[in-house]
Amino acid sequence: MAKSKYEYVKQFELEDTLLPSTWIVVRIDGRGFHGFSDRHHLTKPNDIRALELMNKAAESVMFKTPDIVLAYGQSDEYSFVLRKNSRLFERRSSKISSTIVSLFTSNYVWHWSQFLPDEPLQYPPSFDARCVCYPSDQILRDYLAWRQVDCHINNMYNTVFWAIVHGGRSETEAENELRGTSSAQKQEILFSQYGINYAKEPEMFKKGSVILRQPTTVSVVSEKTGQPVMREKMIPTISFVDMIKDEFWIQRPYLLGST
Amino acid sequence: MAKSKYEYVKQFELEDTLLPSTWIVVRIDGRGFHGFSDRHHLTKPNDIRALELMNKAAESVMFKTPDIVLAYGQSDEYSFVLRKNSRLFERRSSKISSTIVSLFTSNYVWHWSQFLPDEPLQYPPSFDARCVCYPSDQILRDYLAWRQVDCHINNMYNTVFWAIVHGGRSETEAENELRGTSSAQKQEILFSQYGINYAKEPEMFKKGSVILRQPTTVSVVSEKTGQPVMREKMIPTISFVDMIKDEFWIQRPYLLGST
């Protein structure tokens, strides 16, 4: 309602529209999560409670943002994929990234005590976010493969590294032992020295978390009768699947088909 | 550590550097705060607890971000002014806006129960954010004046509007009565009909909140002796002052001088 001679300053807000008809990925990253993990005594290399909290926050973002077709998370990062022709906030980059990171953060803090009831939040954590456009389905797939390969490589390394450290040696010794080792060698160390079969590690740790909208039978209150009835709805659902191979995409043609 | 054939997708992250040597303002806005206020029974036109929570969150952002020289808040919005030559995140727009909005949101949720102990948070709120560059001191001042005039006009309107409604009439009646009234007429209605002297309304409501770094004597633990000692530090401090007139800037030459 307010008009004043100062209104002219609005002209300085420049447009930051994202190219239409491209996949928009919003990636958020934890800020200073190394220290944050230490301060909250998170287990290493993976803290299942903290990962599930990340998943919960991401799931909530998807509930509020119908244009997100898929989300992928690992460690302290999450990527949200908006459908190619999304008109969310007229595709304004800062509006999209700021809203999603704010919603994610809000849920993260809000749900904290539910997932880590014995570990009071010591200070408010934060995340950053950016929007990136991917012009083709293949490049979007490569983006997701990039993050999932990153998860795999980091998790393999961290699993062995912390096995060595928890086994009583220093972090420097662990680094030295692992320098230059292949994936096969790391698995061998893990198995022969620590009795850990990497293949049996939790899928969430090895693959990260994928959230998709799945047809799910849920109980809703009927508008007609006021009674609870069962309905099938598309509900964000977490799984730990491989997105690198073709199979994932062949089985879900609606994902890349979602314009 | 992870390198893969998928790394090429990083090229799609385009630069969004803000013009050097300009004032950067990050403005955050509550999303859906009309409904949020109703749901949490916030008092109208102003809920002092909610405003103080906003101030607390903003103060925390300033504590974590030394490059912010001034912050200004009113209603469900806050503006953070970064010094002209800030190199924060190499002046990358989305990094700056997303980090600040995330930190703000995080603090807002985290401090909620401290400021509204009797009003449990029903769902996680969110904010959006944008960066705007202002090339000169005068235009920055005009930006802040714009927001403060906006606060004044809205608060005046809302104060009368809710006086009428709380007096027992409908919102439509209140709207009709106020349509086309001048500022003087609104004050007259307020005083003659509801006995409220607008001039005596709280400064926080009329002017919004300004946060500046003020030299403040604080107790810190001496590194030498381990004993608490008093030190003067620059501490973000809230006040409800007029930034429209020259006086504010003349008295604080360091603000615009902060390059």
Place this chain on the structure above:
Amino acid sequence: MAKSKYEYVKQFELEDTLLPSTWIVVRIDGRGFHGFSDRHHLTKPNDIRALELMNKAAESVMFKTPDIVLAYGQSDEYSFVLRKNSRLFERRSSKISSTIVSLFTSNYVWHWSQFLPDEPLQYPPSFDARCVCYPSDQILRDYLAWRQVDCHINNMYNTVFWAIVHGGRSETEAENELRGTSSAQKQEILFSQYGINYAKEPEMFKKGSVILRQPTTVSVVSEKTGQPVMREKMIPTISFVDMIKDEFWIQRPYLLGST
């Protein structure tokens, strides 16, 4: 070689990289070509000499810029399509558009007297340019169809309009007569009143000009013998073909296949 304390001003040159893996179209448009046409007594609705000069300038741009896979021109505009994965000038938008518009303008002025020998250039003409990214083959095709449909509609209108005016009536009368007429009605007016069969109008006028690289036998000097020999080279070649129907693209799979 020059370094000075003033070098810092280079920081103000912000990046304007175009999204990778998208078709880049550089469209140039004549500035003030209505007046320019009048001043140089160009025939209406089409001046074949001026159109051929446009084509010559575009052809020269293609000779100098291997990344251009196709160019399309009509009236005083030309569009140049760079292949999807072009790395020309690291995909910097202003570098690409300014270089192409400069080269085009330069050739236009330089070749003027060859195409319009009896019409001395009265003053230097100018063009503007912009880069636009198209993320998919289909959208690129739609862009080219947009320009070609535009050519068709404008040419049809202009052909009748100028037939009426050349037939002795005023421009206002011509406008009035044509207001609201369909394409079929325009052709009917043209044929019944002016004896012009629109279908027999030159293809260049109706479709605009398409420049493609075609395998062409050209004479080159052999490096070994110093003698002229015939070689097949890909040479920019002008044709007046329909790009709207699928046929054009089916017959030339290498066009969209050119990454």
Place this chain on the structure above:
Amino acid sequence: MAKSKYEYVKQFELEDTLLPSTWIVVRIDGRGFHGFSDRHHLTKPNDIRALELMNKAAESVMFKTPDIVLAYGQSDEYSFVLRKNSRLFERRSSKISSTIVSLFTSNYVWHWSQFLPDEPLQYPPSFDARCVCYPSDQILRDYLAWRQVDCHINNMYNTVFWAIVHGGRSETEAENELRGTSSAQKQEILFSQYGINYAKEPEMFKKGSVILRQPTTVSVVSEKTGQPVMREKMIPTISFVDMIKDEFWIQRPYLLGST
């Protein structure tokens, strides 16, 4: 006039508005001018005819673009300074840079034979262009100082370099002799070995060319009487002055005052 189902492709043209209230500098640079100079037998280190042609082209750009308050050229580059509050083409970056580079190129080719009558143009030259925003008067001054210092340093070097080469030694020998020499040493070599007093070299070579609008008495045809009358107009005028020192700006307060 043409509307079609393809119109949607216009959405892909994203805004590139330049920040309001900042000085816009459009810098154009010759492309491949080393080879171009050789091919046209331009004299070294400076060809006065070619420099005057550059100046003529720049002057013509200024005649057509009232918002340009100052232009500065040296070698094969020219910078055009648009006033801070220029609304030229709504401050769209590519529109501004492409129009100016096109107009410059057009004039360069068009005036070529007038300035180099004995040296036919062998092929059409081209330039690139970019827009850069400078938020304050001081930074604009530093930009211009940067280009003028660059001119000075390059011209000093080139003057000695070509004196040595014209004196009969190889380019490699010249490079070796000059490596690491100070400005004073270069002047000493120039004077003692080649009898050239650098201070007496033409100002245009040492300082580059500055174009300003100067009040100038010109003959115009009176609208009333149809007779030629003398009027004072602001006419783009070339001079070879120092813009680095304060004096230039103090004497011309209207330059930085031109909003």
